[in-house]
Amino acid sequence: MSKRLVVIGGVAAGMSAAAKAKRSNPDLEVVAFEKSRYVSYGACGLPYYLAGWIDDVEKLVARTPEKFAKQGVKALVRHEVVEVDYEGRRVKVADLDGGREFWEPFDYLVVSTGARPVLPPIEGVHLPGVFTLRQLEDGEAIMSALHRAQRTVIVGAGYVGLEVAEAFRARGKQVTVVELAERVLPAADPEVSALVHEELTRNGVQVVTGTEVESLTGLGRVQAVQTSAFEIPADLVLLAVGIRPNVGLATSFGVATGPTGAIAVDEQLRTNLENVWAAGDVAESVHLVTGRPYWLPLGDVANKHGRTAGTVIAGGLASFKGVVGSAVTKIFDLAVAFTGLSEEDARKAGFDAKSVWIKSADRAHYYPDPHPFHVKLVYEGGSGRLLGAQVVGHQSDALRIDVVATLLHRGGTVEDLRALDLAYAPPFSPVWDPLLVAANQAR
């Protein structure tokens, strides 16, 4: 008899696991339950939908349930797994539109329940006009509210907050970003935050840092954001203060979480329970610089988790060794990319962290229309081991970060970076690549 894989949560990791498992072992019966109306979508595209650059939210969907059906994968939307009977090898599914519940058996289970936005513990977060942005439905809701809103406030100046700030400005809205930390993009080091701050204000975003939001107020719908010092009138508020993994269902039947609060998995994405895998934003990875568990809830990691789990479930060989914390974000005309540890995080992790911060350009000094390119390199004193990098540049120039990411995977040093033969031509790089300039200055 054929084995049965049940996938709980059908976005990036879940549908990658489902599709890969079925492709690798066509005898497998594969069914995925997703409580929202969409499967297999790129939530990272939501800010660009809000900006008006993508005309239909459904374009963010990579594959529809119909397409999955053709591949032999059953994907049911508006179906939520509400209970797992692990001993009985079955899950209880609620059909959110049909109103009925039913039990579904499994041999293998993938938990890919993702993450949810954190709501700050303040009054008014449930007022109409207050949103979070996580699922396609969130995007649709904001989109339909946006045409009636002129004054928008974004609480939180991380990636999502800043990407949406750009989107709202693209729509001609007044935008205020309020951040609790002393600076925007607090995961970055201060040099990077300063450039981002400048870019935001240059593009008409009001930026308020070091300020706690105390409540959201309004009659019938949100009208203002209250801080200790002042009140900001608002027609629409986006809460973007972070996310947490949706581990509730998993822990309810005995799946163990790790130190990050996400589900602990091995290199095959196995949880502590036999025949149960976890993948995507709900699961941990190993950070290859610190060697410790790390939570990196990003779409590309989710896809790799899913692919690895799917391969293993189908009986194949695959492993996911870990991450180095690479990410990139577009903030107006800047591209800001990260890998490894910031200087601050490196110190916190116990490293004797040193750094250089250099300004260079994205092309030869004589080539037209140059853009500045900044590199921060973080490395260990003495050994010169690379710990991380941050770059701020123009468009895909920022992908230079991947060179450092590649070295981080293997414990590379500043000396290794300095020795690299990187591609050069005047339209693409100064004759000394900015990364090499930084490496040459590192002592």
Added chain:
Amino acid sequence: MSKRLVVIGGVAAGMSAAAKAKRSNPDLEVVAFEKSRYVSYGACGLPYYLAGWIDDVEKLVARTPEKFAKQGVKALVRHEVVEVDYEGRRVKVADLDGGREFWEPFDYLVVSTGARPVLPPIEGVHLPGVFTLRQLEDGEAIMSALHRAQRTVIVGAGYVGLEVAEAFRARGKQVTVVELAERVLPAADPEVSALVHEELTRNGVQVVTGTEVESLTGLGRVQAVQTSAFEIPADLVLLAVGIRPNVGLATSFGVATGPTGAIAVDEQLRTNLENVWAAGDVAESVHLVTGRPYWLPLGDVANKHGRTAGTVIAGGLASFKGVVGSAVTKIFDLAVAFTGLSEEDARKAGFDAKSVWIKSADRAHYYPDPHPFHVKLVYEGGSGRLLGAQVVGHQSDALRIDVVATLLHRGGTVEDLRALDLAYAPPFSPVWDPLLVAANQAR
């Protein structure tokens, strides 16, 4: 008494060596002789000057002799070293404008005499209207001839030929490129050449491949390019069939060349003769994929050679381990980048070479204005060791090649590439980076 460094040839490698040596050891007396009218220039920028994108050829100069003088480095232009008396530790210098010759003593010598264009052994190569492109003066000469020329022919479809084809099209000229090999950019594999060919014709360049030029003809000045099959009318002809290292002066006093014909050097850029270094286009490097001597006459390599030699001459520690053959070129709207060995070259070098060739995009499928991104990955059967890559993309997306270059430096495998945590965001990459797509498909 202070030691004296004489540098023969003051472009990229020579002036890097001179400046670095002086900076590292201010007691050193440093003098550089350059036979052209310019020092320290980026010859790689010449096609963009010809395109009209850089208004003054002097903008290609990084530092003038006056600036070098302020740093304590004497740089004399229009001064050619015509003889080296190695035993006597002196060089004979011809002042090309003053007409006199004089002897100049040295303790340390850097040979950085660069490379020169190959002239095909055919009739007519010295006719007025026939050019090569290597030094700034060549650029100036072509520029002044260009306004009288409408029909241009470029012999040779390597980087230089194709970059100049774009430049001439940008100036509204009729352009025909004639290439002896079966395809354009013959150093690349055929898949890449095909895309480049298409881009050239889309931009109005006439491309003729597999065709030998038999002579250049004309009365008083060039009027046609003759091939075995037909004649191409021409007002201006650029010969871009390759370059050779200028080793004549060096070999005349006993400096040894290596198997590539360029000067053999160790990791400190020392030649076989004590106190004589060679750097830049006249010197070899080690190819880190094959482990064999390799000649990579590019500006970025020249700068690194020079910096290494300068450091060592000043008594410091530095080494240049080698290259992996990275390069990138802009051909109209395409950026074409290379690293390591092409599949063809890998086979010739004796590897059991396998490859994948994939087409992806430079951004998420839903993000506006996507461009195609192609990856060719070459690797060794069995071990999966990476041997090289070629990518064709849009603008600086092509710098993704540097990830493979980084892996090549350390003998990385397809498996290593597959495991990389590369930066992802919808404006910059599909959720599966094109390099990872290629790695996933490699068997």
